[in-house]
Amino acid sequence: MAPCGEMMQQPTTFPRLSPEDQKRLDDLYAMVEREADFFIGYPCNAFFDYAPLYRFLSHPINNVGDPYVPSNYHLNTHLFEREVLEIFQKLTHIPEDQAWGYVSCGGTEGNMYGIFLGRELYPDGLVYYSEDTHYSVNKILRCLHVRNIMIKSQPDGRMDLEDLRETINIHRDVPPIIFANVGTTMKGAIDDLAGIRQILDDLAIHRHYIHADAALSGMILPFVDDPPPWDFRAGLDSMSISGHKLIGAPIPCGVVLAKRAHVDRIARSIEYVGTMDTTILGSRNAIAPLFLWYAFRTIGLEGYRERVRYCFDVADYAIERLRAVGRTVWRHAHSNTVVMNRPSDEVVGRWQLAVQGPIAHLITMPHVVRSQIDRLVDDIVKYG
């Protein structure tokens, strides 16, 4: 060891940005504020305030591993994460004694987890998913090295069940792993889960797995009066719901929910962190569970019911206004995704509209106000 005089001491203050760097950061923030005013194209709610939680960001918190198993890494929020999961488990009607889940980094992780569980259960399984499925699923299937077949969609975005029936019928020798959309990315369409179950019954297929991607609609359908079958009562094995979508968060996040029996198959105890390695990502951020907990505990389920009604009202307002200027525009009954024929690139760029071929959508998330719709309509009148 070096003599005392030469020993490095810990600095006691944090250096600051140079004026030039501070200006660049300020400019970035100004850009974000400016663009936020035109943010109506993606299903991410911007109406939130988690400032009371920022103090937790002064520590290296980490929810490493399984939220249900105590960890050696004490700086975690597992307790609050489990409460969040309990709320989602109730909203999605998975029986408590069969339930497992964790707060994920968002849809890719959640959907990867579901397909991973399905593939581990049926290593020779074949994944079926519609052509309206989120683009990331293609990458997930490639990562997971699992056989898969894309099924045709109907024009309204739902999976074409005739195509599904015929395709499964041809491959009855291997268990189907159904990747169902509960709210497609582009059109907010909900795949007919009852119809899918009927096909499996008709073909006497007892070994199957159904995962649902309910990124946005998983926080809408619990709050509408007459939803179609969409949750664990409809026979799901797992599902993924985003946290940064209807709830809203500055960090992409979500929950993945699954039947515990499937998860037990892949569990493995890890001494290093004194927990189970049951999650796809090992180190997991501990602030997102707090965001979700805080949202539920402040806004409440009644508050979310009102938010969903508000979203639908603004969606209807947008449809009325866009129709009045001659656009073809529609939405599914239980969706705030407003589908229209594609406007000019000028409008798409300015309003960050998501596009796919001849169509575009806007999504009336809780932060979207009618005056923004008015400005969008003005721009469409002006630029087409």
Added chain:
Amino acid sequence: MAPCGEMMQQPTTFPRLSPEDQKRLDDLYAMVEREADFFIGYPCNAFFDYAPLYRFLSHPINNVGDPYVPSNYHLNTHLFEREVLEIFQKLTHIPEDQAWGYVSCGGTEGNMYGIFLGRELYPDGLVYYSEDTHYSVNKILRCLHVRNIMIKSQPDGRMDLEDLRETINIHRDVPPIIFANVGTTMKGAIDDLAGIRQILDDLAIHRHYIHADAALSGMILPFVDDPPPWDFRAGLDSMSISGHKLIGAPIPCGVVLAKRAHVDRIARSIEYVGTMDTTILGSRNAIAPLFLWYAFRTIGLEGYRERVRYCFDVADYAIERLRAVGRTVWRHAHSNTVVMNRPSDEVVGRWQLAVQGPIAHLITMPHVVRSQIDRLVDDIVKYG
């Protein structure tokens, strides 16, 4: 549309927590503060202050997709992310015109990405990794469905190259994908990359892929005087470095760096977000790149050199103190991971020490001060 009087209006304020919930949150925070004082077992630096960046958390920022391609989702920090990548590319000596990368959610994503690229390049490839490799790699290999063989380690934690040579020799018909540790989790050992390259040369194996997990040491070795070969100059194809380790962050994060040619093989353009789906997670948090940018721009490379020296000084102090009370304790020359024989469960629990069989480690990260080492030593004297 409902008549105007019935239309839902957007709420204008955010509700607050109930006093009971506020108390629970306060209790959680008090627990985190209390435990932080005993946080010396994991390689996560707690000495950071990102408060000047919190304002960005009031918006749904998202760095979806490829950081090098403009996205329709304008609320992003891609520009700053690319600067962070540029810094890491220089530190790891990957030629600029061959470089690609992105800010990840941490080690699991980064290492999954590397093995994914290797497997896509060599679908029949066989992954070799030592038994001292981080536990998550087992899960990654299972996810990716790739053939793999675990290689023996030497007692100091480095891969046993004799075992590697013999094993590769038996499987010369398939390309090796080497998963190398640049700093093992438990002992901070650096696999002998020059030796590995020599084996590949000796066996005339021209088709190979080398990924390095440099979670912690990737931010140590650029700042020591005589590092062993560890970066792209040593023939790497990709590597993963954590951001929440030596740099420190309240959200697990990291960078994955790879040769662009490998990434081009998997790239796919996605119209929906107007970008490339080249990242494992699609939606990616946009605050972590700002944390890393801020850290580099305030602390600077010279500052990190000092921090690394400080970590080594405190590590040496810990070794001296622990030896003085009769413990077997050591560290690798370029590592702040202090390995010792396992103390009592009392001590392990209180100090959140990471353990594996008969050994434990503490890691002298930049937040660890000598007085904590003194208290640890006192506890070891008391409880064994």
